Amino acid sequence: MELPIKDIVLYKTGIGYFQRKGTIKGNSLKLNFRKEMMNDILATLTILTTNSQVTGVSYEGQDIDLQTALEDVLIKLSPQSTFLTLLKQVVGCKISIDISSTKYEGTLLGIQELPIVIEENIVNQQNLVLQKDDDGTILNLPILEIRNFKMLDDKMQGELEYFLQKIYESKKENNKTLTIFFDNVPSDGDEVEINYLQEIPAWKCSYRLVFTEEQVMIQGWSMVDNILDEDWINVNLSLIAGLPISFIYDLYSPNWIKRPEVERKDKYDITVTEFEEAKEEYEKMDKKKAARPPPSPPMAAPAPGAGKFYARAVSPKIADIVEEEAFDMDDEFSMERTSSSVKVTTEGEAEGDFFQYRIGVPITVSRNQSSLVPILQTYVKGQKISVYNEQARKNNPMLTVELENTSDLTLEEGPISLYEGARFTGEAMLPFMKKGEMRRIPYAIDLGVSVEKKLKSYSAKTHSIKIQNRGVYTYNFYIKEFTYTLINKTQDEEKEVIVEHPIESNYELFDTIEPFEKTKNFYRFKLKIDPKKKDELIIKTRYLSSSITNYEYVNKSFIENLLKLKLINETENDFLLKMIKLMHKKNETMSDLNALKSDKNNIFNDQSRLRQNLKSLKATSSETRLRDKYISKLEDEEDKLERIEDAIKSLEIKAIELEEKIKDLIKNHVIEE
Known part of the structure; x- marks a missing residue:
């Protein structure tokens, strides 16, 4: 019986939430997991039933040497002579065999070889010696003519099954079986839901940005990897942008606690001692015994089952659980398609510092395969602008796109390819962008604009003085004058350039145009340069320094x-x-x-x-x-x-x-x- 995967939620921290749903019609359900996944499974496994109850979960423990595991097994088979080896090991057990459409049941007494003549040659034929159950007749039956064989001894049958199970487990060392046991399962089955987290590659995303004459279109794709040993068939996929805390805790390995060892006491200083009897003591004991109250009536018998411990874990029923998910999607919005090139049915919802992309159609990914899943296609606000930063490139500005996230989705970090029509123009890294956020993203070098930067430093005359107790303080400005010369080398394109000038500690702007924007580390100035023209930006900064002249030197x-x-x-x-x-x-x-x-x-x-x-x-x-x-x-x-x-x-x-x-x-x- 298998329970298929129905829902998958993938996180950026390398974990995935898996939900299995289906109907069970037996008292047990087996699930297979890789050995390295067992810690996550044991820490997060949740089982919900509708009418039945979960009585327990068993799983294969740590690997044990095969020879050690089979050391005490009563049946051990050899790959070279399996049938004969099995018969020899069940001597004394009740068996059932079919020979020439005749069925025999009885106790196997042994295996013997009898000489027979075949084409004038004497050969040894192995026969089975059987004592029939009905009349005690002992038969000598040829082994080669046996068509069916069955053990009627339950213990030996169990030994055989155990041997085969251990042989099977040794062939799949990296896979472990987890068995869930149920009770009170209705005859027509029961609906069961199983949830757990396990390690899985973090999902990734990439983007394409296309400039047209009037609009800017962005297309986003997510990449998911199915490293499991089963196919994902028509599963509902959600992708979480955010970083929840996750870790591995060793629950799978046996936890041996070293206890202190107390030395056994073999000798005791006890000798035979005899005490003299006292007549007065016996008389006192008789008087106390006579003064005792009558004994209490016998204790009532316990109610049926009152002294028993039931290890049944009653799981909650699905019908009794409030239908509320970690990301309630009842109020989800549906993003309208802006182009028919890619069908995007992604829905998104913000939840605190997390954002969920919920893929609107079920997906299928085969085992050990990966898949590209579209999550976004819409038009956004964006314009091209050049940004000069000497630390990025000394002689040319960078071509950037000033992108505003006007979509209804949070954009996860990822590489982005840019196109103008059918022409590739560059690549960049799209930063994490929430709805309404604007960022400048560099994607190419603007060779149409050259930049030259010059620096002139000097000290101005004394700015002011201050007479204090120790002497005369004089204040002077140390001035830095930066000149940016920008040349537009294009023939017919006006260039808009942002110059990023670094902010120096203790320096202030003076006698300079006001920057249109200021960050933690840069002043930003904006210039427009006509084709085949140049422009200059002069930035002056000053630092106020002080010195003291003591009165004895005045x-x-x-x-x-x-x-x-x-x-x-x-x-x-x-x-x-x-x-x-x-x-x-x-x-x-x-x-x-x-x-x-x-x-x-x-x-x-x-x-x-x-x-x-x-x-x-x-x-x-x-x-x-x-x-x-x-x-x-x-x-x-x-x-x-x-x-x-x-x-x-x-x-x-x-x-x-x-x-x-x-x-x-x-x-x-x-x-x-």
């Missing part, structure tokens, strides 16, 4: 330059002049202070040297005079050191006062940053 020439450029006013000029004077005094004070500190260090070093020399002198007359000289010099340097210390303290106080004056000046004239 001088009169710097201030005069700012005045000349009219970047500062009189108040700011007075502030900067006062700052110059204070900074000059501060620098002089710090210079004097550093000089005194240097003298102080020199005296310290000289005194250290003199003290070392004094330590090495002895108590002689000549060295006494030298000691007096060193001591006198140390006294003079000590006086000088005191004067330097006083001067340093005075200059440090002056430096602090100047620093405070500078801070006050900045505070009174500078706006906080």
Whole structure:
């Protein structure tokens, strides 16, 4: 019994939804699947019945070595002498045979060879020894004359069927059989629906775009591959544009869980022990027994079947299920045919981020075959326009079609071939386009237009200044000037060209015509060029850079330059002049202070040297005079050191006062940053 495929839904993620429908007239149904498909089948199989119930599903497990599987089988046949081998293995079993239109039933006692004479030659003839069931007669029957043979022993018949089944399975290692068992199937059969997902090549699509004098026609085809081992005959096909999450989970392989192993205890520390009886204990036990309440009445017998577990899975009935599909097509629209060249009956419906193409007529695809199925043919809005992008091609723009999806369908991504009448003009990739979306699709190089791009970079004069706590900030524009020269080399065709100019970080447009369109990475400018003419597009961008001149480096020439450029006013000029004077005094004070500190260090070093020399002198007359000289010099340097210390303290106080004056000046004239 087979249940044909009626509906197929193919997804872009490499999976397919299959629906089988039909009438069953037995208690089981077998389906064959490839081994690699079993995980998907076990994860997604759904069975719906009308009147019967599903009692279980069995399937062939992982591959087992044939020799291992047949190790304990009672019947094993040899391809060379199958009949004789079978007879030898059923000795002792009840059999039925036909010889010369006579039927014999009985127990097979064995096989023996008897010599006979054939044309004066003695040959051994193999005979079957049978004990008849009706009268116990033992017969010696020639095996060569047996026409029919049947085993009457059910167990041995089952062993034979098991052997043959395993031999068959070994010949189809990549195919697995799944058996569905039913109960309460009506005599006239029952309607059954089986649904599941399985891996299958993702569907693909391609398009053809034809330019006529007045209109643009688009034609779409889908490509589906039937890799299954059965034909798709008159199936309803739907194609889903979208990316639902799908994965493979290993349900087919046996899941062995490693358990901890506990060591068996073989010895126990138990010895024979005897306890002395106590008369008082027996007396207490007798009293407790007498005080017990009467026993409860016996428990009632369970209801019939109450203690049984039924493993029957009652499946829902189709009649009781709300007729609602994942993509409800009751409100589907029918796309009108725009041309009689290809009959397109595709219907589409958007569902969130998914879109379904439902082929309006059943299709047939033979096993291991592929098919082109038309999904779209209609007129859309489109016009040709050239687009220049230096990254795509340096000297020429690209011919593009500005295509708007005015159809009622979402267009899935795919290659597209373009034609002008009967002339092929190029190929491109059509991006994913929803209804109403517009995209420019490049398909050829426009050799009728040449483009030259030049760049000139320079820095403008100081744009502005800002006086802050740390110093004077000057702001300058770094300018890039791009010149695009476009030449229309055609004789009689006006060219409309879009120039894509890259957007640079921190740069802004200025003194340039407004772009008609802006993307994340490009400005877009549109130009029209007459035949045999040229045009220029000048694009200026600028970047505002800043630098700081600390107050200690500000001088009169710097201030005069700012005045000349009219970047500062009189108040700011007075502030900067006062700052110059204070900074000059501060620098002089710090210079004097550093000089005194240097003298102080020199005296310290000289005194250290003199003290070392004094330590090495002895108590002689000549060295006494030298000691007096060193001591006198140390006294003079000590006086000088005191004067330097006083001067340093005075200059440090002056430096602090100047620093405070500078801070006050900045505070009174500078706006906080």
